[in-house]
Amino acid sequence: MVKKQADLTTLKGNKKSVRFNDLEQILKRHGWELQSVSGSHHIYSKAGRLPVMVVKPHGKHKYCHPMDVTKVIAELEAER
Numbered sequence: 001m002v003k004k005q006a007d008l009t010t011l012k013g014n015k016k017s018v019r020f021n022d023l024e025q026i027l028k029r030h031g032w033e034l035q036s037v038s039g040s041h042h043i044y045s046k047a048g049r050l051p052v053m054v055v056k057p058h059g060k061h062k063y064c065h066p067m068d069v070t071k072v073i074a075e076l077e078a079e080r
Helices: 003-013 019-027 066-078
Strands: 033-038 041-046 052-055
Touching: 003 019, 019 041, 019 052, 019 066, 041 066, 052 066
Parallel strands: none
Antiparallel strands: 033 041, 041 052
């Protein structure tokens, strides 16, 4: 529970500067599994929850889109 709160605090504090690998680690730590990959679109699923799609940044972009981070935050908060 403490780790989940720490992850939420980290994500909420910097929605614009979250790297894909960090977001992926947080999802996996909370029981989400990679369901499929189609190009840069990664879909994660968890039993009893709707799938979450996260777009992996490419090109000159280093960070995930803030909208994707917001979706992950909403899903993690709904699990509490």
